Amino acid sequence: MSVIGTLTEKPWLTPGIDAAAIDRPDNDGRPFDPGIFLGVFLGVVTALFLLIASAYLMRMGVHGPLGHGAGDWGAITEPPLLWANTAILVLSSLAFQGAGIAAGRGARRAMRITLIVGGALGIAFLVGQVVLWRELQASGYFLAIHSGLCTVSGDPLAQPADLFISGNPAIAFLYLIMAVHGLHIVGGLVAWGRAIRRAFAGTVPAGLARSVTLCARYWHFLLLVWLAMFGLLLMT
Amino acid sequence: MATVTIADDLTPLHHPKTWIGKYVWSLDHKVIAIQYSLTAIAIGLVALVLSALMRLQLGFPGTFDFIQPEQYLQYVTMHGMIMVVYLLTALLLGGFGNYLIPLMVGARDMVFPFVNMLSYWVYLLAVLVLVASFFVPGGPTGGGWTLYPPQTITEGTPGHQYGIVLMLVSLALFIVGFTMGGLNYVTTVLQARCKGMTMMRMPCSIWGIFVASIMALLAFPALFVAAIMMLFDRLAGTSFFMPAIVSMGQQLGHEGGSPILFQHLFWFFGHPEVYIVALPAFGIVSDLISVHARKNIFGYRMMVWAIVIIGALSFFVWAHHMYVSGMNPYFGYFFATSTLVIAIPTAIKVYNWLLTLWRGDIHLRVPLLFAIGFLFTFIHGGLTGLFLGNVSVDVPLSDTFFVVGHFHMVMGVSPILVIFGAIYHWFPLITGRMWNVTLGKLHFWITLLGVYSIFLPMHYLGFLGVPRRYYALGETAFIPASAHGANESITIAALIVAAAQTIFFANMIWSLFRGPRAGHNPWGAASLEWQTPDVPPAHGNWGPRLPVVYRWAYDYSVPGAARDFIPQNEPPADGERHHPT
Numbered sequence: 001m002s003v004i005g006t007l008t009e010k011p012w013l014t015p016g017i018d019a020a021a022i023d024r025p026d027n028d029g030r031p032f033d034p035g036i037f038l039g040v041f042l043g044v045v046t047a048l049f050l051l052i053a054s055a056y057l058m059r060m061g062v063h064g065p066l067g068h069g070a071g072d073w074g075a076i077t078e079p080p081l082l083w084a085n086t087a088i089l090v091l092s093s094l095a096f097q098g099a100g101i102a103a104g105r106g107a108r109r110a111m112r113i114t115l116i117v118g119g120a121l122g123i124a125f126l127v128g129q130v131v132l133w134r135e136l137q138a139s140g141y142f143l144a145i146h147s148g149l150c151t152v153s154g155d156p157l158a159q160p161a162d163l164f165i166s167g168n169p170a171i172a173f174l175y176l177i178m179a180v181h182g183l184h185i186v187g188g189l190v191a192w193g194r195a196i197r198r199a200f201a202g203t204v205p206a207g208l209a210r211s212v213t214l215c216a217r218y219w220h221f222l223l224l225v226w227l228a229m230f231g232l233l234l235m236t
Numbered sequence: 237m238a239t240v241t242i243a244d245d246l247t248p249l250h251h252p253k254t255w256i257g258k259y260v261w262s263l264d265h266k267v268i269a270i271q272y273s274l275t276a277i278a279i280g281l282v283a284l285v286l287s288a289l290m291r292l293q294l295g296f297p298g299t300f301d302f303i304q305p306e307q308y309l310q311y312v313t314m315h316g317m318i319m320v321v322y323l324l325t326a327l328l329l330g331g332f333g334n335y336l337i338p339l340m341v342g343a344r345d346m347v348f349p350f351v352n353m354l355s356y357w358v359y360l361l362a363v364l365v366l367v368a369s370f371f372v373p374g375g376p377t378g379g380g381w382t383l384y385p386p387q388t389i390t391e392g393t394p395g396h397q398y399g400i401v402l403m404l405v406s407l408a409l410f411i412v413g414f415t416m417g418g419l420n421y422v423t424t425v426l427q428a429r430c431k432g433m434t435m436m437r438m439p440c441s442i443w444g445i446f447v448a449s450i451m452a453l454l455a456f457p458a459l460f461v462a463a464i465m466m467l468f469d470r471l472a473g474t475s476f477f478m479p480a481i482v483s484m485g486q487q488l489g490h491e492g493g494s495p496i497l498f499q500h501l502f503w504f505f506g507h508p509e510v511y512i513v514a515l516p517a518f519g520i521v522s523d524l525i526s527v528h529a530r531k532n533i534f535g536y537r538m539m540v541w542a543i544v545i546i547g548a549l550s551f552f553v554w555a556h557h558m559y560v561s562g563m564n565p566y567f568g569y570f571f572a573t574s575t576l577v578i579a580i581p582t583a584i585k586v587y588n589w590l591l592t593l594w595r596g597d598i599h600l601r602v603p604l605l606f607a608i609g610f611l612f613t614f615i616h617g618g619l620t621g622l623f624l625g626n627v628s629v630d631v632p633l634s635d636t637f638f639v640v641g642h643f644h645m646v647m648g649v650s651p652i653l654v655i656f657g658a659i660y661h662w663f664p665l666i667t668g669r670m671w672n673v674t675l676g677k678l679h680f681w682i683t684l685l686g687v688y689s690i691f692l693p694m695h696y697l698g699f700l701g702v703p704r705r706y707y708a709l710g711e712t713a714f715i716p717a718s719a720h721g722a723n724e725s726i727t728i729a730a731l732i733v734a735a736a737q738t739i740f741f742a743n744m745i746w747s748l749f750r751g752p753r754a755g756h757n758p759w760g761a762a763s764l765e766w767q768t769p770d771v772p773p774a775h776g777n778w779g780p781r782l783p784v785v786y787r788w789a790y791d792y793s794v795p796g797a798a799r800d801f802i803p804q805n806e807p808p809a810d811g812e813r814h815h816p817t
Contacts, residue, residue: 012790032348058500059494169492
């Protein structure tokens with residue numbers, strides 16, 4: 001039933017069991033479909049990254065005429081590794097798509113292989129991001145939380161650390177986006193771990209195809225978010 | 237013929253085998269609801285004590301040596317943040333949401349019980365981190381509940397060292413915990429309704445909680461982003477929000493950050509937050525009025541639409557909190573308009589509550605008294621909101637006690653009155669016992685008259701120009717001596733109201749053990765939560781078979797019916813086609 005149809009129902013007129021009520025066919029043996037749960041969660045993540053993007057644009061100064069932006073925004077040369085990592089994530093998403101298709105066809109071996117490849121590429125992306133982070137630090141864009149909190153003697157929080165992500169706020173956003181997106185990936189890897197466990201169980205558990213499909217959906221979303229964020233980073 | 241659905245299968249319920257499994261690491265939504273509620277009330281009592289300390293300082297400045305300006309600012313900040321986020325949001329959504337959703341939609345539990353349990357424990361962790369900030373060097377943050385940079389994280393503000401860090405971490409944890417719960421509330425309403433329970437047969441309480449949960453899921457990320465970015469500014473030396481600034485004669489390393497960016501993010505969360513608290517209260521109060529006036533809610537569809545419209549509009553009004561922030565003045569024009577537009581669906585709700593009472597078979601029981609009390613405070617707070625929604629009126633009233641009076645009336649006292657009413661209403665279901673009515677009424681009258689004595693004079697103080705958040709007024713020429721008298725009387729009223737809450741707790745504890753047995757459905761309510769085979773409902777709620785719903789939740793005083801209510805799960809009688817009204 002459409003949203004309008006739902007909202008215009010006249011409940012006081014209809015004693016009896018409504019024809020539209022429940023008995024959903026898509027439960028696939030499980031009590032409830034986690035697809036809706038995932039959909040709502042991805043909505044939350046979308047809101048999160050949209051807000052980061054808004055903050056990015058405001059700080060960047062696109063709203064300069066409205067009083068935002070301090071003119072301290074500087075272009076950054078994207079590290080080549082950023083492109084490589086993005087390519088790895090694309091491949092990871094493709095592998096998950098393959099796993100979803102294989103699961104739908106019941107090709108268990110192909111599904112297992114593509115699932116492992118997809119997850120491994122996801123981990124590779126995460127490792128790549130860490131390497132990128134270290135490269136940034138090596139080129140002088142320090143995180144005070146690293147250089148300050150861990151090594152400065154005395155009370156670490158009492159005074160500003162010596163080294164900042166100072167100067168160009170574009171770099172600060174790069175760190176922020178990588179950190180939040182990294183957390184998003186870690187969440188995906190947890191779901192992937194559950195799917196792997198089920199895929200390698202002795203018997204085929206009910207709903208495996210569904211969970212692989214949802215895993216793939218999560219990964220595509222992950223890629224989409226990264227591409228949007230990558231686009232922002234290229235805008236500097 | 238009876239049908240067996242997948243949801244009728246009791247095996248996935250994981251019945252607990254130990255005391256700890258039943259009451260501590262519980263997966264049962266009812267136990268989780270009580271855990272949420274007790275934790276929220278406990279931390280809320282801390283905030284109540286803080287407000288009493290604040291009032292002591294304002295009413296009798298200079299009398300209490302242990303309240304210095306630093307402590308005063310910390311009391312203000314922690315009182316505000318605890319009340320808004322850790323008490324009201326947690327109690328209305330985590331507490332009432334958890335208890336009522338599965339019972340009112342006819343489900344056995346939340347869709348993902350483990351995630352639901354995790355939600356509570358992360359919330360508890362957030363509360364503990366917040367409480368820890370009282371014990372770190374420098375104490376909790378004193379930057380005001382809005383946590384505006386740059387002053388919140390610069391030297392001179394109490395708690396700028398550790399307190400603010402713990403506050404931000406605690407907020408981030410709260411949001412993670414809430415997201416787990418909120419996802420459950422939304423998916424349970426969408427997926428786990430029993431047979432016959434269409435969306436428009438859900439009681440208004442569920443509509444309020446459902447829409448508020450969606451709003452919270454979309455609004456809390458703004459606070460999350462703001463908290464993480466401020467943590468970066470505080471710990472990693474970034475300049476998201478921090479401009480170039482000289483602090484204590486020393487140039488800080490920050491430059492170029494935008495404090496207004498923080499304000500936008502904060503209020504993009506902050507204003508919907510008002511309705512995240514208000515919408516569940518709107519829903520619950522609709523049900524309280526309908527049940528105790530023995531009349532179907534007037535304009536049910538309008539009530540549902542109004543909830544949805546208010547929820548949507550509340551995302552377009554955030555900058556009315558920022559008229560004096562220095563943002564572009566043209567914004568004010570748009571945000572004043574959108575703010576005033578919200579008055580339309582809100583007024584519809586108020587009229588419908590009044591029209592539900594009109595010529596109803598009113599039983600002035602304690603829950604209904606609190607519901608009617610809510611109507612007074614909410615109308616009062618709503619009307620003063622019209623003043624503040626207009627830029628030209630808001631500017632002189634900004635940061636005065638008028639604002640304090642307004643928001644306490646509309647989003648402090650109003651939801652709290654509904655919460656009290658709701659606790660009195662559902663306590664017989666939760667515990668199987670009734671309250672002592674005399675003590676309940678005493679609690680109501682002291683609380684209602686008391687809060688008016690506190691917050692009504694604040695509006696006059698605001699007109700006089702008395703600023704909020706000031707530790708002491710000192711020798712200020714434009715503030716007359718009468719303002720000091722008003723402050724004293726407000727403080728006395730506040731202390732009386734705070735003390736009167738012991739009546740509530742004493743009554744609750746006495747009733748829990750000695751209250752008369754409630755029996756089945758003592759209020760004669762039609763909604764599904766009162767139709768469980770056991771009172772209090774057992775684990776799994778519904779016994780061997782899920783209920784089947786045949787009608788809406790408001791069949792009260794139906795002409796020709798045997799009783800003055802028809803439960804939702806009662807099949808239609810032969811020949812019954814339409815609601816005779």
